[in-house]
Amino acid sequence: ELTNNNVRLGKVRILSGGDAMRSHFAARQVLAARPIRDSSYVRVCTAEHSNTILLVNYGRLEKILVCSLPDSRLWRNFAGKTVTVALVTPCQTHSKDATRELTTYSRTLATIATDLRNIKAVVGRCKTRGDWVIVDRSGAYVQPLFEEVDSGDEDEEVD
Numbered sequence: 001e002l003t004n005n006n007v008r009l010g011k012v013r014i015l016s017g018g019d020a021m022r023s024h025f026a027a028r029q030v031l032a033a034r035p036i037r038d039s040s041y042v043r044v045c046t047a048e049h050s051n052t053i054l055l056v057n058y059g060r061l062e063k064i065l066v067c068s069l070p071d072s073r074l075w076r077n078f079a080g081k082t083v084t085v086a087l088v089t090p091c092q093t094h095s096k097d098a099t100r101e102l103t104t105y106s107r108t109l110a111t112i113a114t115d116l117r118n119i120k121a122v123v124g125r126c127k128t129r130g131d132w133v134i135v136d137r138s139g140a141y142v143q144p145l146f147e148e149v150d151s152g153d154e155d156e157e158v159d
Contacts, residue, residue, distance in 0.1 A: 007066040009084075012116070019122040025063045043098075043121045043136055044088055044114060056097040058123055058134050059090040062111060084116040091132070098123065098136035106131045 010026025013019065024040040044057045064086055071080035090112060091105040121138035 009064040009066065012064060014121070021061055021119070021122045023061050023063050039122045041091075041123050041125055041134075042086075042088065042119045043123050043138055044086075044090070044118050045120050046114065046118050055095050057090050057095060058093055058098065058103070058105070058136070059088040059108070059112075061119065062087040062089055064116060085113050086116045086119055087111055087113055088119075091134070093134065098134040099138060103134040103136070104131040105134070 008025075009023070011020060011022045013021070019039070021039045021042055040061045042059065042061050044059060046055050046057075047053070048055055064084065066082060066084050068082050069075045069078050069080065073079065075081075088111065090109045092107045092109055093103050093105050096103040121136065123138075124135035125132045126135065127133075
């Protein structure tokens with residue numbers, strides 16, 4: 001069981017001029033006040049089979065949580081540590097890479113939890129003929145680094 005004193009982040013930026021992304025949860029709060037660009041759709045990359053296969057997925061970033069995990073065997077190597085978790089609702093793209101081929105989806109899957117560092121870029125999407133097309137402008141050179149920044153205004157752009 002996780003503690004109730006977890007921190008929820010609304011917006012993060014990949015360091016060194018990287019993308020700023022806003023969780024869907026935070027964007028809903030801001031949209032009530034003024035229109036903003038939807039930066040909640042992201043590219044998620046995870047390594048499988050001893051880091052030999054890179055899986056590329058896309059999805060909507062729902063929430064970003066900073067969690068202090070209890071010191072329990074359940075959490076194995078993460079026991080007693082603080083982790084940053086992204087809750088993402090994946091788009092069913094069958095692990096296609098939109099930087100290499102046309103990638104569309106019409107369904108989403110169950111929300112998953114992943115390490116925030118697995119999010120590599122913000123992606124765009126446009127609807128055509130009943131499907132959504134992923135627009136991914138990232139390349140193999142994009143490597144995110146996250147840094148904690150204390151900003152008084154949650155809506156302010158943070159570098």
